[in-house]
Amino acid sequence: MATEQQLSAIKGEKVLMVGAGGIGCELLKTLALSGFQDIHIIDMDTIEVSNLNRQFLFRQSHVGQSKAKVARDAVLKFRPNISITPYHANIKDPDFNVDFFKKFSVVLNGLDNLDARRHVNRLCLAAGVPLVESGTTGFLGQVTVHVKGKTECYECQPKPAPKTYPVCTITSTPSKFVHCIVWAKDLLFARLFGDKNQENDLNVRSSDASGSSEPAEDVFERKRDEDIEEYGRRVYDHVFGYNIEVALSNEDTWKKRNKPRPIYVRDVELAEVIQQNGNLDKVSVFSDPLSVSAMTTIGLKNPQDVWSLAENSRVFLEALKLFFLKREKEIGNLTFDKDDQLAVEFVTAAANIRASSFGIHLHSLFEAKGIAGNIVHAVATTNAIIAGLIVIETIKVLQDDVKNYRMTYCLEHPSRKMLLMPVEPFEPNKSCYVCSETPLTLEINTNNSKLRDFVEKIVKAKLGMNLPLIMHGSALLYEVGDDLEEDMVANYAANLDKVLAQLPSPITGGTIITVEDLQQELTCNINIKHREEFDEENEPDGMILSGWTQALAQKNDETSKENGASTSNVSQTVSLEDEEDDELQILPAFSGFAGNKRKLTDNANSSSSDLSCVGDENKDCDDSEAIVMLDGYGERKKCRVQ
Numbered sequence: 001m002a003t004e005q006q007l008s009a010i011k012g013e014k015v016l017m018v019g020a021g022g023i024g025c026e027l028l029k030t031l032a033l034s035g036f037q038d039i040h041i042i043d044m045d046t047i048e049v050s051n052l053n054r055q056f057l058f059r060q061s062h063v064g065q066s067k068a069k070v071a072r073d074a075v076l077k078f079r080p081n082i083s084i085t086p087y088h089a090n091i092k093d094p095d096f097n098v099d100f101f102k103k104f105s106v107v108l109n110g111l112d113n114l115d116a117r118r119h120v121n122r123l124c125l126a127a128g129v130p131l132v133e134s135g136t137t138g139f140l141g142q143v144t145v146h147v148k149g150k151t152e153c154y155e156c157q158p159k160p161a162p163k164t165y166p167v168c169t170i171t172s173t174p175s176k177f178v179h180c181i182v183w184a185k186d187l188l189f190a191r192l193f194g195d196k197n198q199e200n201d202l203n204v205r206s207s208d209a210s211g212s213s214e215p216a217e218d219v220f221e222r223k224r225d226e227d228i229e230e231y232g233r234r235v236y237d238h239v240f241g242y243n244i245e246v247a248l249s250n251e252d253t254w255k256k257r258n259k260p261r262p263i264y265v266r267d268v269e270l271a272e273v274i275q276q277n278g279n280l281d282k283v284s285v286f287s288d289p290l291s292v293s294a295m296t297t298i299g300l301k302n303p304q305d306v307w308s309l310a311e312n313s314r315v316f317l318e319a320l321k322l323f324f325l326k327r328e329k330e331i332g333n334l335t336f337d338k339d340d341q342l343a344v345e346f347v348t349a350a351a352n353i354r355a356s357s358f359g360i361h362l363h364s365l366f367e368a369k370g371i372a373g374n375i376v377h378a379v380a381t382t383n384a385i386i387a388g389l390i391v392i393e394t395i396k397v398l399q400d401d402v403k404n405y406r407m408t409y410c411l412e413h414p415s416r417k418m419l420l421m422p423v424e425p426f427e428p429n430k431s432c433y434v435c436s437e438t439p440l441t442l443e444i445n446t447n448n449s450k451l452r453d454f455v456e457k458i459v460k461a462k463l464g465m466n467l468p469l470i471m472h473g474s475a476l477l478y479e480v481g482d483d484l485e486e487d488m489v490a491n492y493a494a495n496l497d498k499v500l501a502q503l504p505s506p507i508t509g510g511t512i513i514t515v516e517d518l519q520q521e522l523t524c525n526i527n528i529k530h531r532e533e534f535d536e537e538n539e540p541d542g543m544i545l546s547g548w549t550q551a552l553a554q555k556n557d558e559t560s561k562e563n564g565a566s567t568s569n570v571s572q573t574v575s576l577e578d579e580e581d582d583e584l585q586i587l588p589a590f591s592g593f594a595g596n597k598r599k600l601t602d603n604a605n606s607s608s609s610d611l612s613c614v615g616d617e618n619k620d621c622d623d624s625e626a627i628v629m630l631d632g633y634g635e636r637k638k639c640r641v642q
């Protein structure tokens with residue numbers, strides 16, 4: 001419960017919460033119980049069954065309803081006299097503009113993705129409203145405070161990029177189960193059920209590339225009137241048999257590696273599985289398409305069991321068949337979703353068959369789902385602790401108690417007998433393109449790169465702009481918006497297909513262009529440097545943006561992540577000194593302690609924004625891939641807020 005002084009700081013203040021998920025539910029409850037009386041809450045999602053174990057404001061009967069609205073109703077039951085305004089909407093909707101943000105004394109994030117976090121950061125900066133940012137992953141969590149001109153903004157620090165794998169490891173030489181999962185999910189599943197027009201490395205061997213007898217047609221396409229069982233076997237034989245034979249023909253590849261074994265349907269004892277489990281024809285019992293399950297159909301019950309090669313093969317063929325029989329309308333538009341049972345079954349089975357071919361240990365559906373969905377099981381207690389810390393920092397912000405602002409890390413193992421590690425925030429980064437006016441530099445071949453490449457790869461993917469406008473001097477080259485005249489829309493569409501040097505106002509080396517996002521009220525100047533050539537392997541975008549704060553992508557680790565995933569597997573990446581004394585002490589977040597070392601972990605897409613560890617200065621955290629930030633980190637000297 002807040003003190004009298006704190007209560008008077010809270011009273012009458014309007015706060016905006018973004019996200020009513022794991023952190024959001026705890027936060028709304030804690031805000032209400034702490035005395036906040038005017039809370040607005042935005043969440044774009046509806047409640048799913050999988051949320052119920054930790055998002056305690058929701059019940060089974062609420063599944064399918066708006067999170068923001070149900071959360072409001074649940075809290076009003078025990079705090080009926082406060083005002084809670086819910087919005088079932090995306091925070092990126094144009095309605096939530098700078099004027100909307102200006103109505104609030106402080107904004108509190110309980111989000112799960114980088115994109116939305118960056119967007120809120122920019123609107124808070126433009127509106128001059130403080131932001132309390134948070135994130136959790138398993139036992140780890142953190143809360144940071146961002147106040148314009150006083151502390152660093154959310155984007156002042158580099159955010160680690162998603163992990164990536166060399167394409168050849170995935171397509172040809174997997175050595176870990178995660179490589180098989182990435183192959184099954186991002187190549188095979190996407191090729192069979194996703195957008196056919198998208199480039200996909202599986203295409204390389206989808207038709208005859210080696211002069212063998214395989215016909216030069218798209219083997220993944222189901223032929224007219226082709227029997228579905230026949231089609232499934234053909235796909236199976238192609239990807240697990242024929243493709244492996246082709247790979248084996250490149251002998252150099254296997255000089256220092258174990259050779260994979262081609263697997264054909266005829267090699268697998270499918271009949272055995274059918275006999276053991278009974279050949280259950282349950283296809284007709286699935287009324288809801290999302291409940292369709294190949295496992296159920298063939299009588300496999302326990303998702304924690306590791307299936308045999310025969311069982312995986314059976315699930316593979318059955319899942320493929322069920323997609324065509326029960327979910328045909330979705331084929332061509334599907335993207336892998338960890339909550340889609342049939343998709344998880346298909347990916348598990350395909351990954352296991354490939355693993356079997358390459359001599360890699362097989363995994364259960366439960367494990368495979370965790371890897372495919374980058375799942376770290378959420379810990380409700382971490383969310384509750386983080387929500388408490390958000391409220392503590394929010395009260396300090398409302399009291400303008402700048403000296404006592406803290407970024408607080410919730411650790412998995414105690415360090416210096418502490419599980420909560422408060423660190424003084426830093427001053428804004430003077431070269432941050434978001435909160436300072438530092439120009440960026442772009443090296444690009446202006447004679448062959450189109451404006452479209454620039455918009456997709458730089459303006460949207462790297463700068464995270466939502467409604468961009470591109471100007472060269474006074475010439476407007478590109479703009480998006482609902483209220484544009486038809487001829488302007490046509491002009492901009494034509495510009496997108498022009499190379500930079502041939503635009504009506506040509507962009508060449510030495511040009512400075514201005515990119516602006518009207519909604520985020522963010523403007524960046526970009527100095528253009530013409531460069532003829534780029535290394536395809538190391539510079540695949542064919543352009544290099546510098547002065548931009550994303551860390552290097554990490555390679556070759558246990559899991560991959562895609563931007564936008566809601567959870568991640570960083571639970572073990574924070575490593576701290578051993579504690580001999582296991583008597584713990586949880587320090588108040590506002591104690592005067594300030595650790596000297598922060599360490600970013602790989603969680604660009606996780607619930608966390610940049611989980612860190614603080615430990616004994618003389619001992620290194622042993623995760624070699626983590627970034628250790630000392631006071632002189634990067635090219636700038638970081639100054640703590642005075």
Ligand SMILES: Nc1ncnc2c1ncn2[C@@H]1O[C@H](COP(=O)(O)OP(=O)(O)OP(=O)(O)O)[C@@H](O)[C@H]1O
Nearest residue numbers: 019020021022043044045090091111112116566607
């Ligand atoms: N752009 C956005 N606008 C509004 N709400 C958002 C936006 N992006 C994410 N959210 C919300 O943030 C919340 C994050 O909560 P949480 O991390 O617990 O994820 P979840 O989707 O509820 O659970 P999980 O992903 O673990 O199944 C979600 O409810 C999600 O809808």
Ligand SMILES: [Zn+2]
Nearest residue numbers: 153156432435
């Ligand atoms: Zn900044």
